[in-house]
Amino acid sequence: MLHTYSKKDFHTICHTLAAKDADLKGIMERWGLPPMWTRPAIxxxxxxxxxxxxxxxxxxxxxxxxxxxxxxxxxxxxxxxxxxxxxxxxxxxxxxxxxxxxxxxxxxxxxxxxxxxxxxxxxxxxxxxxxxxxxxxxxxxxxxxxxLQRADLFPLGDIALVNSLKHIKQLHAAITREEMLAIAEGWRPYRTVASMLLWHDYIKRKNITVLG
Structure with a gap:
């Protein structure tokens, strides 16, 4: 069975993650719930x-x-x-x-x-x-x-995601990929939604306009 999320459970997953991680909870307290960024699978x-x-x-x-x-x-x-x-x-x-x-x-x-x-x-x-x-x-x-709304991805090739993780967790600049993945382990099986919370924080802090 493919592990996905949907509009029906997206906010519930956000709150579940916030209950497990005070830093993710802080993002929601500062900026509210993140958008569920979606695109057609084409x-x-x-x-x-x-x-x-x-x-x-x-x-x-x-x-x-x-x-x-x-x-x-x-x-x-x-x-x-x-x-x-x-x-x-x-x-x-x-x-x-x-x-x-x-x-x-x-x-x-x-x-x-x-x-x-x-x-x-x-x-x-x-x-x-x-x-x-x-x-x-x-x-x-x-x-x-x-x-495809796959629920458990954590793309460390994304600079904004990494910078946001370092910011909210107050991590040292030289932290390794393995150390970051270890932090994200606590967000399984919904690391995708955790990533969206991190992007949400980054976009709001940097005042970035997301056009599409």
């Missing part, structure tokens, strides 16, 4: 996630919006029909052009069937998607968390 969402790699949310969403304005609903065939100049005009870097085309080719060739893998386990999905150039653990984690 190709278009993976394109957005690729655009979000190692850039600001604002920069990623600007490129995503420009692309949608140009071609409408984003499909693999529409991506493959675009020239380098077209994608550059949508603020794509050379690297992101390669990655998004690799994803489009994988879907068109049926190397990846998104409807099928959406029913697979977290690790099966990770193995399948990481075969595509430009998709690593962070991209897979975001897709699992936001598009």
């Amino acid at each position: 190709f278009q969402s993976l394109v957005l996630t690729i655009l979000e790699q190692q850039v600001s949310l604002a920069s990623a969403y600007a490129a995503f919006s420009k692309l949608k304005t140009k071609i409408g609903f984003i499909t693999p065939k529409k991506i493959m029909a675009l020239s380098d100049e077209d994608l550059k005009a949508c603020y794509f870097s050379r690297q992101k052009m390669v990655y998004v085309r690799a994803l489009a080719e994988a879907v068109i060739s049926k190397k990846v069937n998104l409807k099928k893998i959406n029913l697979a386990t977290d690790e099966e999905i990770r193995t399948t998607l990481k075969q595509i150039k430009g998709i690593g653990d962070w991209t897979v984690d975001v897709y699992l968390m936001h598009a």
Whole structure:
């Protein structure tokens, strides 16, 4: 059975985590409940996630919006029909052009069937998607968390998440990955929701506008 969360139990899980961890409780006391950030489990969402790699949310969403304005609903065939100049005009870097085309080719060739893998386990999905150039653990984690509502992910490749964890737990700068994972163990089996609480704190403290 796949371990997921939904709008019906999201707030209950937040309160359960707050009861177990005073620092997570403090986030809710300061800022209220976090949004349940979701995306449809489709190709278009993976394109957005690729655009979000190692850039600001604002920069990623600007490129995503420009692309949608140009071609409408984003499909693999529409991506493959675009020239380098077209994608550059949508603020794509050379690297992101390669990655998004690799994803489009994988879907068109049926190397990846998104409807099928959406029913697979977290690790099966990770193995399948990481075969595509430009998709690593962070991209897979975001897709699992936001598009498939898988409940127990903790993406340490996410700088905002790590910085928020260090802030609320007052951790030393040189803390290891293993030490951070050990802290997150206490949040199983809902580390995804704990991650959303940490992002919520980071976004509020930094006064970041989340556009999509």
